[in-house]
Amino acid sequence: MEKSIENIWKEGFLKNDALVAPKINDLYNQKSIHIIDKFKRMFRINLIAIVAFAFVFLIVTFFIGIPIMGIMFFVTLMALVIINKKLLNGLEEIDKGSNSYQYLKEFNNWIKMQVAINKRMSTFLYPIMFMSFILGFWFKDSEGSLLGKRLVDHIVLNFPDLYLIFGIPLIGIVIVVLILSLLAYFGGRIYKWDLNLVYGRVFKKLNEILADLESLRT
Template structure:
């Protein structure tokens, strides 16, 4: 179906005489619906992936002897999945309506609003994820089993380490500083992720909107 739609779509724009035929307008609408539905499926798979990752991390950290950090990380991933699910529900409220142009513009507005909200979440989520991962490295050897004891035990047993109330001060300060830096660059991380995961299909939708706008002008 996709190839047949694209063939007619391309022919429609290379042959101006065909643009007056009503079926071409229907093909344009079908192309928009098909492409955005494809995006929805990809978005849904991403949400499912976040949920599965949350469960896997929880089980792994429980087995690694750090259930509280596991619950912390589980909550982070589930929270992001919930944000994504709410965003997807908003997207599902958009329908073709009377105009294909309005349909594509509604999607574009949804995308901009969704990106703005998720960027704000990322500024908090990315550093919190790093802190959780850093603590997991410190308090379990599940990631580095070859060292024997946990990293925090090695640090606390090091006489040259500055420690206050069993807290390795410089290590914790380093974690906080890195978390702040990650928060600062969180928007870049999000843009890279969006480009890698959805770049091609969003490019198709952008092209569809540009072509429809060209016809309206």
């Protein structure tokens, strides 16, 4: 006679091996290693993308006659990449063998240090980029003379009373200095916004796991 499914179920689970609970020990370790690996991967891709962009931009600016912008962008971005690559090497030194809490804590400290360094660099980075934009166009060749010079001549022709310093209208210098100051002041915030856009989800996950682990320790 065929057994009913109720009997198969009951009798099957009477045997000792059927209900052995797995050990609960590795989940947080797996999650923490996974989240850091994900961050490293994203970080590396980001650096490669910056290098690729810097090269492409450099070539393009040569072709369209604003090489100064390209060179300044290239040098600035390369400096950024080199510093961040060095920071990334420091991340490799975090001991994967330590417990999850320590591992994530060290990673979190690394993130804080990385953010602090990049925030400081952003104070210079965005103004330099803006200046490279201005200088790039200023020194662009325009029918045998500099574009900036031609622009000033044109303005002076229309506004002959303009006060000039080294041949540049004072009002222009004031506006540029104002924009540079604003970029320097908000550079850190722009960087944080940019950072959250790219890594926001990873950081959120990291904070959740850390909060969980911290509540376990209390």
